[in-house]
Amino acid sequence: MSGFLPYGRQTIEDDDIAAVAEALRADFLTTGPTVEAFETAFRQKVGAQHAIAVSNGTATLHLAMIALGVGEGDVCIAPSVTFLATANCARYAGAEVVFADVDPDSGLMTPDTLADALARAGDRRVRAVLPVHLRGDVCDLPALKAMASAAGAVLVEDAPHALGSVATFGNEAHPVGDCAYSAFASFSFHPVKTLATGEGGMLTTNDAALAAKARSLRGHGMVRPAGAEPWVYEMPELGFNYRIPDVLCALGISQLAKLDRFVERRRSLTARYQALLAPLSPLVRLAAGPSWSDPALHLLTALIDFEAAMTTRAAVVESLKAQGIGTQVHYIPVHRQPYYVNRYGLADLPGADAWYGRCLTLPLYPAMADEDPERVVEALARALGV
Numbered sequence: 001m002s003g004f005l006p007y008g009r010q011t012i013e014d015d016d017i018a019a020v021a022e023a024l025r026a027d028f029l030t031t032g033p034t035v036e037a038f039e040t041a042f043r044q045k046v047g048a049q050h051a052i053a054v055s056n057g058t059a060t061l062h063l064a065m066i067a068l069g070v071g072e073g074d075v076c077i078a079p080s081v082t083f084l085a086t087a088n089c090a091r092y093a094g095a096e097v098v099f100a101d102v103d104p105d106s107g108l109m110t111p112d113t114l115a116d117a118l119a120r121a122g123d124r125r126v127r128a129v130l131p132v133h134l135r136g137d138v139c140d141l142p143a144l145k146a147m148a149s150a151a152g153a154v155l156v157e158d159a160p161h162a163l164g165s166v167a168t169f170g171n172e173a174h175p176v177g178d179c180a181y182s183a184f185a186s187f188s189f190h191p192v193k194t195l196a197t198g199e200g201g202m203l204t205t206n207d208a209a210l211a212a213k214a215r216s217l218r219g220h221g222m223v224r225p226a227g228a229e230p231w232v233y234e235m236p237e238l239g240f241n242y243r244i245p246d247v248l249c250a251l252g253i254s255q256l257a258k259l260d261r262f263v264e265r266r267r268s269l270t271a272r273y274q275a276l277l278a279p280l281s282p283l284v285r286l287a288a289g290p291s292w293s294d295p296a297l298h299l300l301t302a303l304i305d306f307e308a309a310m311t312t313r314a315a316v317v318e319s320l321k322a323q324g325i326g327t328q329v330h331y332i333p334v335h336r337q338p339y340y341v342n343r344y345g346l347a348d349l350p351g352a353d354a355w356y357g358r359c360l361t362l363p364l365y366p367a368m369a370d371e372d373p374e375r376v377v378e379a380l381a382r383a384l385g386v
């Protein structure tokens with residue numbers, strides 16, 4: 001058996017290492033000119049007017065909440081199938097979370113599941129709706145935005161899975177991150193993501209005032225008043241240390257230059273998986289994306305009918321591990337986490353539960369060999385006894 005295949009991993013090449021080494025020899029370890037250079041390159045790539053580089057993806061979401069003025073007495077709506085951070089950011093700001101259900105085949109928040117969540121929010125003040133482009137497939141942003149606006153809320157796209165994805169609404173193609181429908185879009189550069197800096201994140205927005213606010217909140221809320229002496233700073237509001245080091249931004253710039261290649265590779269590996277998995281249908285299907293979404297998949301999530309295969313997910317995960325294949329479950333529905341059950345009781349979200357019952361993420365990352373998808377699918381077929 002050749003090497004172990006994790007479900008995801010970074011692609012770090014010699015020129016990435018050289019870029020970091022060069023940054024280490026420069027004057028700044030923390031905030032220097034490379035931070036702004038990374039922000040500029042990133043916002044140009046996704047087509048947004050402003051980008052703010054931050055210490056991690058969770059911090060981007062927290063900054064977005066505070067910049068929008070979300071606080072106590074407010075409600076934010078997050079899908080239950082996501083990473084914890086999507087919901088937690090509302091709680092950091094003092095707001096309450098109403099969990100939206102998801103479509104069981106795509107894992108995405110939809111207009112129907114948002115309508116249901118808005119109804120459950122009742123007459124409370126909904127300030128932000130946080131669609132998650134799960135796996136890389138893009139939510140129905142025009143419809144979600146119209147519904148959020150009607151409720152007096154804005155969209156904050158939690159988009160770490162979808163860097164490089166494009167959605168076509170009407171005749172317009174929108175790269176994820178262009179914020180055509182949202183106040184902010186948020187990205188993470190955690191190693192399994194499409195672009196890796198280790199820890200790191202980016203907020204994009206087209207609103208200059210929101211950008212300025214997020215930027216100052218990233219550095220303790222400090223601003224330099226125009227015309228004042230060079231040492232003068234003021235703190236008109238309470239901020240945080242959510243800075244990202246120059247060194248990591250050097251890695252980010254180097255990685256961003258390869259984004260198109262990474263995305264292409266993810267797309268061709270996905271196409272290979274699609275062909276190889278077809279004979280295992282209906283026992284195994286890939287999660288289904290909506291028609292407007294052209295994803296750069298971050299996660300290759302299969303939906304498996306374990307019961308029909310007369311097995312369990314635990315047994316399949318163990319068998320795959322023994323065959324050298326890593327898997328992961330994205331995600332345990334957040335509304336079922338003890339913290340949220342203690343706070344809100346257990347909401348009835350059948351789509352999220354159905355998704356959780358069937359999902360299993362298989363290896364997908366650019367450095368996989370051409371023959372690896374075949375190895376994974378053969379191992380999966382063995383694990384399912386088909």
Ligand SMILES: Cc1ncc(COP(=O)(O)O)c(C=O)c1O
Binds near residue numbers: 200
């Ligand atoms: C959907 C989603 N939101 C938020 C985050 C938080 O990002 P980070 O781990 O960089 O804080 C992640 C990454 O793990 C994520 O997948």
